[in-house]
Amino acid sequence: MLLRPFLPAAVALAGLVIGVAAPLRAAPSLQALQDALNSTSPEALTAVLEPGNGLDPDEVARRRLLLREQFPDASWSVQPGAPLKDGRSTTQISVTGSREEGPYRFRFEAQQQLVLGDGGSRFNSQEVIRESSILRSGDSDLQVSLLIPDAVLTGQRYDVDVVFDEPLDGAVVAGSLKPVTAGELLRMRTPDLQLEALGGGGIFKSAQAPFLPGTQTWAVLLVHPKGIVAASKQVRVVTDRAALSF
DSSP states (O other), rough: TGGGGGHHHHHHHHHTTTTOOTTTHHHHHHHHHHHTOOOOOTTTTTTTTTEEEEHHHHHHHHHHHHHHHTTTTTEEEEOOOOOOSSSOOOOOEEEEEEEEEEEEEEEEEEEEEEEEEEEEEEEEEEEEEEEEEEEEEEESOOOEEEEESEEEEEEEEEEEEEESSSOTTTTOOOOEEEEHHHHHHTTTTOOOOOOOOOTTTEEEEEEOOOOSSEEEEEEEEEEETTTEEEEEEEEEEEEEEGGGGO
C-alpha cells in the first residue's frame, strides 16, 4: 500500500513533536522555538532545549529529521494554548506537511497541547495533554471524526469510534483500528493493521484502559474510493476522576 511508508508519521506524533514548545510567560522564546523548529540548522534545537523530564533533545532532533525526510515542506506553528482548570498555561503545537509520490499526494497534519517547564534559558520538561494526527491521500480531503476520549480512568471500558463525516452513498470502505505499544512508538513503527470491510460508516470499538496510569495511543487506517486516511490519537489514563477534564 502506497500510504504505508508514511504511517509512522501518523502514529508517532509524540516522538516527532514532543518537547518542542515554549512557556507562555516567555513570548520571545516561544517565537524563538518556532523559528528553531522551522530552521534547517542541526544546532537550532539545542539552543532552546536541554535534557529533562520527558525531554531528550537528541531524540527530538532525530525524529524531526525523519518527518522532514517524509514531508520536505513540513512547517511548525507554536501558539499559546487554553489554560487548564488548575491554572497551568499550555502551548499548542501544530505541524503540517505534504509529499507527492508519483500520481499520489499525501497531506499530514498534527496537533499537540503541552504543559512545559524551563531551566531559565532553555526548555527542559513537558507534559502532553492532548495529541492527535491525521494523514490523507487522494484529491479530496476525506473528513473523519475521531470519537476517542482525551482521558479515561485506569481499567475503564470506553468507546473508540472513528466515523466518516459524510454519507458513504454506497461506497465500499475498509478500515482497521489498533492500540500502539510503547515500543512501537519509541521505534516509530506501526502496528499490523489488518483491513476489514466496514459497515455503518466507520469503526466502532469498545476498549479497556490499562490498569496503570499513563497513556494509550490508537492507530487508525481507513480506505475509501476517494482516498486513504491514517490517524492517531493519544488517550491519557488517570487514577483520579477529577483529572478526566482538563
